[in-house]
Ligand code: C2E
Ligand code: CA
């Protein structure tokens with residue numbers, strides 16, 4: 233049997249793998265590049281082998297010049313042997329553990345020395361004939377030093393296997409075994425070929441194991457984003473988690489297009505994709521021009537990441553400045569000049585953010601933490617200004633407050649202009665942390681919504697309010713109801729209505745004693761669950777207020793479609809009391825809402841003058857510091873009782 237066909241087969245498979253790697257865009261990043269290199273080197277090796285063997289096996293090998301026969305065999309032996317080091321390098325790269333080697337120079341020295349020696353030995357081999365030679369009949373024969381090739385291969389292959397097993401925890405089972413297979417198959421075919429030098433199985437074995445790795449490990453769909461060609465979120469998550477686990481110090485240059493949503497609604501599907509591709513190409517070009525060799529990622533929704541080793545400070549600075557500069561200029565796109573509001577922030581891991589979760593949290597809302605300045609930001613500077621760290625410390629504070637029961641419900645009285653007395657109050661949550669003191673609800677409510685803690689907190693508020701309403705003291709105050717805030721996340725929870733009704737029943741409180749405040753943003757979601765919750769609670773007898781009216785883009789249609797009893801004018805209206813036009817808007821808003829049969833609460837009223845002005849405008853209720861700040865239950869009871877006497 234002509235076993236050279238095995239080599240031809242191997243060459244074809246390897247050529248196909250190379251083609252597929254390129255067409256599947258598996259060319260970015262160190263791991264991909266080394267893998268490409270492995271395929272390429274194997275392709276060349278098997279092709280050279282075909283050449284060498286074809287000459288050996290021709291009916292009359294002596295027609296070929298000795299030089300070309302020596303060169304082809306030497307080249308084959310050298311390249312084939314060299315792949316074992318490249319396999320080892322691939323394992324180092326895929327485990328991302330190069331920084332683990334204390335003696336990088338020594339290791340590089342060993343490899344260079346070993347292969348330097350091999351080159352010399354092969355170069356002088358035509359004269360020494362110790363590696364291989366051609367006998368008097370022109371037959372290829374192994375020389376005395378031939379086992380040196382096997383020694384080399386064995387050494388580096390074994391190192392690769394040991395390293396792979398050492399970092400087994402970084403892979404799932406299928407990937408781990410696929411990689412192990414690569415070494416096993418190589419070992420098996422080498423042994424077979426050692427005993428049957430004519431059976432050229434080694435290259436076919438290598439090609440098959442690389443095919444297996446391509447299918448099981450080097451999966452572009454796992455790592456590469458098809459729109460931008462950059463690595464995608466899953467790759468970022470895997471790589472960064474690996475970095476944190478290996479204590480590898482890297483810097484992620486967070487690049488968020490914060491007006492992505494606006495751009496997305498302006499451009500169509502193809503448009504936004506080609507804009508993202510344009511931005512990805514810009515970042516890729518900067519990376520290439522600066523020879524930074526950074527890993528480039530596109531997560532989603534306009535969020536790019538550029539990752540370098542932290543010790544490349546100069547490069548990190550340069551590349552961030554360049555990205556920032558180019559994106560700040562804006563992009564000409566389809567005949568439009570698009571403005572990008574890009575936040576570029578240098579974030580060192582683990583110096584600035586201790587773990588992956590914090591890195592993601594921070595990366596997601598840089599734009600909420602700091603105003604856009606057009607300058608490159610540094611996470612360390614943002615951290616200094618932010619009282620609760622960059623990540624989930626606020627989550628910990630909230631968890632602590634839930635277990636320690638250190639949440640409190642305060643009440644702020646609401647005054648009726650017609651009855652000239654306090655008829656209700658708004659329940660407002662307070663959180664006092666032992667380390668940070670009072671934390672503003674605007675801050676912790678957002679964090680609690682994100683972490684899901686809001687549901688527990690919401691239950692707590694409802695319990696507290698019901699307990700208060702059910703008590704003896706409440707009855708003496710003559711209050712009609714208490715207003716309770718519901719956040720968007722609560723409204724989206726399918727069991728909201730059941731939970732609220734359960735608590736009411738427990739305390740024997742009737743629904744007309746509670747008014748639920750929702751915001752326009754909540755109304756904005758118009759989700760089924762939200763509508764169901766609102767309809768159900770409404771039919772049980774709850775009334776609803778629309779909170780913060782005038783802050784969002786008021787959609788009158790939607791406001792009209794909700795079962796609202798009360799609209800609360802936001803305090804920003806009141807804050808612009810010097811603006812005459814605002815009063816025109818206000819007067820007409822009040823008129824319109826009254827015509828829709830809504831009651832009106834004005835929030836944030838701090839002066840007597842304003843109380844009178846709003847009373848004249850026939851606003852029904854007034855709430856604000858003029859009457860009282862939100863105060864603890866006990867103080868609130870005293871306050872209202874005093875106002876009655
Ligand atoms: P909000 O619902 O708009 O609450 C009114 C806010 O205005 C309160 O801020 C209140 O203290 C403040 N305020 C009242 N009168 C005046 C005034 O005369 N001048 C000024 N400048 N401010 C006034 P607070 O207590 O800091 O609450 C902030 C936000 O946190 C609330 O805004 C609400 O959205 C949220 N929140 C508070 N408690 C809860 C709760 O139990 N559940 C939910 N889901 N959200 C809550
Ligand atoms: Ca409110």
Ligand code: CA
Nearest residue numbers: 779780800835
């Ligand atoms: Ca409000």
